Amino acid sequence: MTAHSALLETIHTDWDLLHADAEHTYGALGTLSGAAVLELVQRPQSRESRDAVLHALIALSQSGHQAANRVLIRAFAPLAVRQARTTAALSDLEPGDAIATAIGALWETIATYKLERVSSVAGNIRGNMLSLLCSMSKRHRNQTWGEVVLPHEDLTIAAENIDPMPSEPTVTDTYRDLVDVLTWAIENETLTKDEVSLLVRFELTDDDAALEREQLAEQLGVSRAALYQRVSRLRRRVTAAIQEHVRTHGRW
Numbered sequence: 001m002t003a004h005s006a007l008l009e010t011i012h013t014d015w016d017l018l019h020a021d022a023e024h025t026y027g028a029l030g031t032l033s034g035a036a037v038l039e040l041v042q043r044p045q046s047r048e049s050r051d052a053v054l055h056a057l058i059a060l061s062q063s064g065h066q067a068a069n070r071v072l073i074r075a076f077a078p079l080a081v082r083q084a085r086t087t088a089a090l091s092d093l094e095p096g097d098a099i100a101t102a103i104g105a106l107w108e109t110i111a112t113y114k115l116e117r118v119s120s121v122a123g124n125i126r127g128n129m130l131s132l133l134c135s136m137s138k139r140h141r142n143q144t145w146g147e148v149v150l151p152h153e154d155l156t157i158a159a160e161n162i163d164p165m166p167s168e169p170t171v172t173d174t175y176r177d178l179v180d181v182l183t184w185a186i187e188n189e190t191l192t193k194d195e196v197s198l199l200v201r202f203e204l205t206d207d208d209a210a211l212e213r214e215q216l217a218e219q220l221g222v223s224r225a226a227l228y229q230r231v232s233r234l235r236r237r238v239t240a241a242i243q244e245h246v247r248t249h250g251r252w
Contacts, residue, residue: 131197
């Protein structure tokens with residue numbers, strides 16, 4: 001059985017017909033076709049270079065630049081599909097509806113992104129989306145997913161370049177377990193959405209965890225030691241809440 005989102009298909013069709021070949025001026029990036037700007041995002045490059053491109057596109061999108069918005073949606077659609085599959089709060093939805101919900105979270109994340117966050121932009125988008133989805137109230141319904149059909153294979157390429165897909169054990173264990181715990185923590189008012197967002201950005205780093213956490217501390221205006229202390233307090237609060245839940249209910 002396959003799962004497909006009508007919204008995902010609409011995004012793809014809209015891209016092909018209206019944006020891929022159309023030229024627009026993207027600020028300092030120049031006058032380019034949508035496909036050329038997407039290539040600027042997807043091509044192999046340093047994290048700093050990709051951050052600069054993504055940040056420029058987000059700033060344009062927030063100023064009302066529709067073409068920049070469509071490039072971002074097109075680039076991060078695979079991430080929305082991944083989060084739709086792994087976020088417990090969406091597990092009672094039909095797969096197509098879960099994908100549409102995750103794409104909605106992507107749209108909101110782009111619209112509300114804090115422009116002072118100029119580094120780890122792709123990671124911030126991923127964390128903000130996950131925080132939004134974890135704040136949904138429903139969890140732990142067993143929805144069976146088949147293969148998710150993306151409109152075109154190049155969407156998968158975008159996922160690999162923007163948000164590399166971990167090996168399957170990592171996705172099914174570490175990532176999903178973290179999502180489940182954080183969803184539960186929000187539902188039980190153990191953590192706020194902002195605290196979940198902080199933990200997501202701290203825990204779900206890419207290749208250079210130390211650098212990303214240093215950048216996170218700078219963005220928050222605190223020392224690295226203060227950041228680690230804050231995260232440690234949040235972890236202890238979650239652990240204590242889980243222990244209390246087990247004592248009361250006999251299981252997690």
